[in-house]
Amino acid sequence: MKIAIVCYPTFGGSGVVATELGLELARRGHEIHFITYSQPVRLALLNANVHYHEVNVPEYPLFHYQPYELALSSKLVDMVKLYKIELLHVHYAIPHAYAGYMAKQMLKDEGINIPMVTTLHGTDITLVGNHPFYKPAVTFSINKSDFVTSVSQSLKDDTHKLFNIKNEIEVIPNFIELDKNVNDPTIACHRSVMAKENERIITHISNFRKVKRIPDIIKIFYTIQKEIPAKLMMVGDGPEKEKAEYLCQELGIQDKVIFFGNSNEIDKILSYTDLFLLPSETESFGLAALEAMAWSVPVISSNSGGLPEVNFDGISGYLSDVGNTDEMAQNALKILKDDATLQKFKENALSVAKQFDIKNILPLYEELYKKAIKKYA
Numbered sequence: 001m002k003i004a005i006v007c008y009p010t011f012g013g014s015g016v017v018a019t020e021l022g023l024e025l026a027r028r029g030h031e032i033h034f035i036t037y038s039q040p041v042r043l044a045l046l047n048a049n050v051h052y053h054e055v056n057v058p059e060y061p062l063f064h065y066q067p068y069e070l071a072l073s074s075k076l077v078d079m080v081k082l083y084k085i086e087l088l089h090v091h092y093a094i095p096h097a098y099a100g101y102m103a104k105q106m107l108k109d110e111g112i113n114i115p116m117v118t119t120l121h122g123t124d125i126t127l128v129g130n131h132p133f134y135k136p137a138v139t140f141s142i143n144k145s146d147f148v149t150s151v152s153q154s155l156k157d158d159t160h161k162l163f164n165i166k167n168e169i170e171v172i173p174n175f176i177e178l179d180k181n182v183n184d185p186t187i188a189c190h191r192s193v194m195a196k197e198n199e200r201i202i203t204h205i206s207n208f209r210k211v212k213r214i215p216d217i218i219k220i221f222y223t224i225q226k227e228i229p230a231k232l233m234m235v236g237d238g239p240e241k242e243k244a245e246y247l248c249q250e251l252g253i254q255d256k257v258i259f260f261g262n263s264n265e266i267d268k269i270l271s272y273t274d275l276f277l278l279p280s281e282t283e284s285f286g287l288a289a290l291e292a293m294a295w296s297v298p299v300i301s302s303n304s305g306g307l308p309e310v311n312f313d314g315i316s317g318y319l320s321d322v323g324n325t326d327e328m329a330q331n332a333l334k335i336l337k338d339d340a341t342l343q344k345f346k347e348n349a350l351s352v353a354k355q356f357d358i359k360n361i362l363p364l365y366e367e368l369y370k371k372a373i374k375k376y377a
């Protein structure tokens with residue numbers, strides 16, 4: 001199949017899912033065209049099956065806001081015609097489903113009928129999309145998609161609660177590529193640079209937005225490090241980062257917390273991590289937690305949104321109410337207190353992650369694509 005994938009190219013779950021999906025589809029022989037404003041961060045290599053088409057929005061003094069949707073839909077029309085693309089898969093409803101629908105209409109005018117699959121990721125529904133400024137356009141473009149998927153049951157339920165959606169929404173959970181998690185003989189060496197042998201390594205990875213509750217992470221770690229030797233790895237960048245750096249100084253734990261900024265070495269960091277923290281306000285799925293679990297890292301998370309569908313309480317980690325940092329810290333200590341308990345949680349985390357193996361999830365997308373293409377055949 002020839003598929004166009006539209007996504008955000010930045011660090012962030014929806015872009016990561018879209019990129020990994022495209023790469024695996026390409027490995028399976030499909031021709032994939034990523035169409036977005038810059039090369040997706042996880043898209044290292046282009047090859048005969050993986051193309052990237054940049055959407056350019058020329059600056060013009062009259063425009064206070066550059067019309068990205070217009071440029072994206074025009075690019076989609078051109079690329080569909082040039083490469084004979086058979087299907088559009090747009091990730092994140094805003095503005096991708098809207099631009100995709102416009103492209104469909106323009107193509108229809110030229111006698112080309114192309115199906116569009118829209119995948120809902122989370123904040124496009126729960127935070128941003130739900131805003132009255134966007135709601136009519138988001139509702140319209142979801143209803144005009146040929147097929148709609150959501151990354152968790154919780155997100156599907158939220159979508160029905162918040163929008164008047166007439167389309168069926170199929171839940172296709174996010175996935176993980178487990179095969180890459182091979183034993184790297186240099187892991188011990190990387191670990192020793194970050195922490196002493198007796199220190200537990202705790203990690204958080206995100207885009208440091210308010211929804212991630214970054215101060216909660218610092219509070220949880222503050223309690224942990226009072227009880228056991230530990231280091232905190234804070235990976236990513238965003239509006240809450242600086243505040244967190246100050247908070248660490250105020251608490252006098254700055255020497256125990258390392259702020260990495262955005263990193264392309266997530267796998268390396270997770271490979272020597274003992275515990276992952278994700279106390280988010282809401283999380284439609286929590287891909288970062290799954291990525292950690294795939295590296296046998298147990299997770300302390302909130303119980304909001306789709307997190308209970310990924311992190312199993314008392315098995316792959318623990319879940320608590322949003323903001324209950326005391327309980328989160330106590331649960332973390334329960335896991336970290338001795339090697340045998342930690343080892344058990346590590347094994348469990350990996351075995352839960354295996355349920356989300358890309359090999360089990362990808363055929364669900366392939367089936368959907370076939371159905372979508374058939375609709376207009």
Ligand code: GMT
Nearest residue numbers: 012013014121122123283284285286287
């Ligand atoms: O929240 C983020 O870090 C980014 C955001 C995105 O759209 O890139 O993530 C959303 O989509 C991810 C992939 O499906 C999910 O794993 C995240 O849980 C979801 N974020 C929220 O719901 C807050």
